[in-house]
Amino acid sequence: MRKDGIILIAEDNEGHFELIRKNLxxxxxxxxxxxxxxxxxTLDFLFKMSKKPxxxxxxxxxxxxxxxxxxxxxxxxxxxxxxxxTELKKIPVIxxxxxxxxxxxxxxxxxxxxxxxVKPTKYEDFEETVQKIGRFLSVIEIASLK
Amino acid sequence: MKQNMVILIAEDDAGHFQxxxxxxxxxxxxxxxLQFxxxxxALDFLFKNDTDIxxxxxxxxxxxxxxxxxxxxxLEVLRRMKADExxxxxxVIMLTTTSEAGVIKQCYELGCSYYMVKPVDYRHFxxxxxxxxxxxxxxxxxxxxxKKCCA
Numbered sequence: 001m002r003k004d005g006i007i008l009i010a011e012d013n014e015g016h017f018e019l020i021r022k023n024l025x026x027x028x029x030x031x032x033x034x035x036x037x038x039x040x041x042t043l044d045f046l047f048k049m050s051k052k053p054x055x056x057x058x059x060x061x062x063x064x065x066x067x068x069x070x071x072x073x074x075x076x077x078x079x080x081x082x083x084x085x086t087e088l089k090k091i092p093v094i095x096x097x098x099x100x101x102x103x104x105x106x107x108x109x110x111x112x113x114x115x116x117x118v119k120p121t122k123y124e125d126f127e128e129t130v131q132k133i134g135r136f137l138s139v140i141e142i143a144s145l146k
Numbered sequence: 147m148k149q150n151m152v153i154l155i156a157e158d159d160a161g162h163f164q165x166x167x168x169x170x171x172x173x174x175x176x177x178x179x180l181q182f183x184x185x186x187x188a189l190d191f192l193f194k195n196d197t198d199i200x201x202x203x204x205x206x207x208x209x210x211x212x213x214x215x216x217x218x219x220x221l222e223v224l225r226r227m228k229a230d231e232x233x234x235x236x237x238v239i240m241l242t243t244t245s246e247a248g249v250i251k252q253c254y255e256l257g258c259s260y261y262m263v264k265p266v267d268y269r270h271f272x273x274x275x276x277x278x279x280x281x282x283x284x285x286x287x288x289x290x291x292x293k294k295c296c297a
Contacts, residue, residue: 102291132277
C-alpha cells in the first residue's frame with residue numbers, strides 16, 4: 001500500500017477503533033486513517049467521491065476495515081453497495097467483527113469481501129491481530145480509484 | 147474453530163516456489179501446500195471435469211497466483227474462477243513480479259482479494275511472504291466453505 005493510501009475504518013465502538021488505530025501505527029502503518037461511526041457515513045463518503053467528475057478526482061488508494069454490526073446501515077449492505085459499484089469494487093474490504101456465524105461468513109464472501117476476520121475477545125490477541133493486518137497491508141498493492 | 151486451510155500456489159519458478167513454501171511454513175504450519183507449475187495445472191485441479199469442481203468440502207482453500215506462467219496465465223485463471231459460481235468465493239492473492247498499475251487494476255476488477263508484488267531483494271521477499279503467512283494464519287480468519295452441490 002502506498003504511503004498516501006487511506007485506511008477507512010467503519011467501526012461504531014470507540015474503544016475498538018482506538019485499538020485498531022494504535023496497533024496499525026505500532027505495525028508501522030503511517031497512512032491516513034478515516035473513522036466512520038456508522039454505515040451511512042461510510043457510504044456517503046465513498047459515493048460522494050465516486051460521483052465527482054473525473055477531472056476533480058485524484059488517484060487515490062483506499063482499503064476498508066468494516067464492522068458488520070454498525071448503526072443505520074449494516075456492514076452487509078455497505079459491502080454489497082461497494083462491490084456493486086464499478087469503481088468502488090476495487091477497494092479491498094476486510095471484515096473485522098465480533099460476529100462469528102457461518103451464515104455471516106458465507107454472505108460476506110459471496111458479496112466479495114477480501115477477508116473475514118473475527119475480533120479476538122482477549123485484548124492482547126486483538127492487538128496482535130491488528131498488527132498482523134497492518135504488516136500485511138504494508139506488503140500489498142492496491143488499485144487506485146480514478 | 148479449527149480450520150483446514152489448503153494453500154494453493156500457482157508458480158512456475160521453482161526458486162520462487164521454494165521461497166514461498168518455506169516462509170509460509172514458518173507461519174502457517176498447519177496448512178497443506180499444493181503447487182501448480184502453470185495456469186493449466188491450476189485450472190485442471192480446480193475444475194476437475196466440466197460438471198463439478200474438485201475441491202473437498204471439508205477444507206478451505208486460498209490461492210496464491212502468479213501472472214506470467216506458461217500455457218494459461220494468471221489473469222485467465224482468475225477470470226475463470228471468478229466467473230464460476232462456487233469457485234468465485236475462493237480468495238485469490240496475486241503474487242507476481244508485475245507491478246504495472248494497469249494489471250493491478252485489472253486484477254482487482256476481476257475480483258482478486260489482494261495483489262502482492264514480489265520484492266526483488268531476497269530478504270524482503272522472505273519477509274513479505276512471512277507477513278502474508280502471519281495474516282493467513284490469524285486465528286480469527288474465516289474462509290468460505292465450498293459447497294459442491296447447490297445447497
